[in-house]
Amino acid sequence: MFYFTFHFVFQSTLDVKGLTIKMSRMDSTTYLETKAFEKMDKLRLLQLSGVQLDGDYKYLSRDIRWLSWHGFPLKSIPSDFHQRSLVAVDLKYSNLERVWRKSQV
Amino acid sequence: MLDKTDLFVADHPVGVESRVQDVIELLNSQKSKDPLLLGIWGMGGIGKTTIAKAVYNKIRHDFEAKSFLFNVREVWKLDNDKVSLQQQLLSDIYKTTQININTVESGKKILEERLCKKRIFLVIDDVTKLDQLNALCGNRKWFGEGSRIIITTRDNDLLNKLEVDHVYRMNEMDDSESLELFNWHAFKQPIPSEGFTDLSRDVVKYSGGLPLALQVIGCFLFTRRREAEWKSVLDKLKLIPNNEVLEKLKISFDGLSDDDVKDIFLDIAFFFIGMDREDITKILKDCGHFPEIGISVLVQQSLVTVDRKNNIGMHDLLRDMGREIVHKKSKEVGKEPSRLWRYEDVQKLSKDTVRSDFMLLLSL
Numbered sequence: 001m002f003y004f005t006f007h008f009v010f011q012s013t014l015d016v017k018g019l020t021i022k023m024s025r026m027d028s029t030t031y032l033e034t035k036a037f038e039k040m041d042k043l044r045l046l047q048l049s050g051v052q053l054d055g056d057y058k059y060l061s062r063d064i065r066w067l068s069w070h071g072f073p074l075k076s077i078p079s080d081f082h083q084r085s086l087v088a089v090d091l092k093y094s095n096l097e098r099v100w101r102k103s104q105v
Numbered sequence: 106m107l108d109k110t111d112l113f114v115a116d117h118p119v120g121v122e123s124r125v126q127d128v129i130e131l132l133n134s135q136k137s138k139d140p141l142l143l144g145i146w147g148m149g150g151i152g153k154t155t156i157a158k159a160v161y162n163k164i165r166h167d168f169e170a171k172s173f174l175f176n177v178r179e180v181w182k183l184d185n186d187k188v189s190l191q192q193q194l195l196s197d198i199y200k201t202t203q204i205n206i207n208t209v210e211s212g213k214k215i216l217e218e219r220l221c222k223k224r225i226f227l228v229i230d231d232v233t234k235l236d237q238l239n240a241l242c243g244n245r246k247w248f249g250e251g252s253r254i255i256i257t258t259r260d261n262d263l264l265n266k267l268e269v270d271h272v273y274r275m276n277e278m279d280d281s282e283s284l285e286l287f288n289w290h291a292f293k294q295p296i297p298s299e300g301f302t303d304l305s306r307d308v309v310k311y312s313g314g315l316p317l318a319l320q321v322i323g324c325f326l327f328t329r330r331r332e333a334e335w336k337s338v339l340d341k342l343k344l345i346p347n348n349e350v351l352e353k354l355k356i357s358f359d360g361l362s363d364d365d366v367k368d369i370f371l372d373i374a375f376f377f378i379g380m381d382r383e384d385i386t387k388i389l390k391d392c393g394h395f396p397e398i399g400i401s402v403l404v405q406q407s408l409v410t411v412d413r414k415n416n417i418g419m420h421d422l423l424r425d426m427g428r429e430i431v432h433k434k435s436k437e438v439g440k441e442p443s444r445l446w447r448y449e450d451v452q453k454l455s456k457d458t459v460r461s462d463f464m465l466l467l468s469l
Binding site: 017018020044045047065066068085087088 | 372375376384387388391392
């Protein structure tokens with residue numbers, strides 16, 4: 001199992017519009033700390049594959065329009081994830097059973 | 106017999122003949138005596154000019170007069186040279202330097218009066234602006250019976266505006282053509298040297314059937330005969346595109362006049378290849394872009410494609426170009442993260458057991 005954060009990479013506030021993280025070997029899981037996303041408050045497009053997030057989802061940008069997460073590990077989308085801006089979600093190969101536990105609207 | 110006025114086509118003209126035949130067939134499709142305008146359309150480095158030259162060599166003798174205007178995009182940049190293109194056209198057709206053209210406008214008038222008097226074959230190569238077409242081939246009434254005009258361009262919209270009779274779309278080379286062309290450049294023979302078969306296939310896969318890339322990379326590898334060197338070149342290419350290829354492809358991107366369209370191109374290069382056009386449109390619209398018109402422009406400029414299922418595609422090398430543009434710019438403005446650095450970082454962390462991609466798209 002690999003465990004690391006990419007905290008170091010994003011030390012300063014960056015105008016990051018989109019981010020892709022793909023790990024191609026699925027039998028070992030890579031965990032990323034959600035806090036690493038805290039500074040990326042302009043993030044709109046997020047694409048994850050073969051990774052899992054660790055920590056509160058509130059750190060993810062409120063601005064996310066598109067979430068693509070192949071291999072989404074959870075059974076539902078966490079309630080602390082800001083989903084109001086979402087216009088498209090793509091969760092292939094996931095364990096998702098229901099989309100929202102309760103509506104945030 | 107070798108004709109001294111033949112144009113040089115290519116060192117290794119792989120796949121040229123069949124495409125030339127296709128074009129000639131289209132040129133002959135006009136049954137009436139009307140002139141025929143044909144566009145050759147495709148992305149940079151795909152071989153439009155090569156095909157136009159080969160067609161020119163083959164059929165120019167069937168006409169009363171002919172002219173091949175090379176590289177109009179470049180020549181057009183200087184004011185004097187706009188007139189010089191008109192002048193060249195006129196003197197090619199009339200074999201005289203007696204007629205002087207002073208301004209582009211008077212040039213149009215003269216060409217309009219004179220071109221129609223002969224049965225001509227004209228190639229206008231690498232057109233990027235409507236002004237260029239207006240100055241050099243205004244409309245079909247400029248041309249006399251039986252004349253044939255070929256325009257090569259990356260921009261399908263220009264061909265629509267000129268109302269050409271046919272558009273010949275240049276497609277990528279298939280795998281066997283690609284392999285043959287590459288081998289000619291890398292080994293000076295149509296098959297790879299012993300031990301290089303798999304590596305050759307890797308290069309071909311990387312090139313995505315783009316003749317320019319096959320030629321440039323093949324020539325580079327010609328003097329190199331160690332497997333390790335080849336592997337290292339390939340690994341590097343996957344991270345940093347070859348500069349010569351990059352510059353040629355970048356012309357189309359730089360030519361986009363609208364920053365919003367550039368942004369949309371980069372967004373697609375990073376995230377949306379293979380996705381449904383409607384979905385992408387929805388997302389981009391919500392991000393404040395104007396994707397309906399933006400994507401159409403990108404398709405016209407041969408920067409993205411839309412397949413029958415309405416999925417958006419992009420040539421691998423154009424995708425790499427897009428990613429490299431962001432990478433370079435982020436270094437310029439002093440924003441720390443660089444794709445290469447992150448990539449290596451992750452490789453180290455994962456002890457080479459996991460192949461991983463990290464990408465950032467910065468708003469620049």
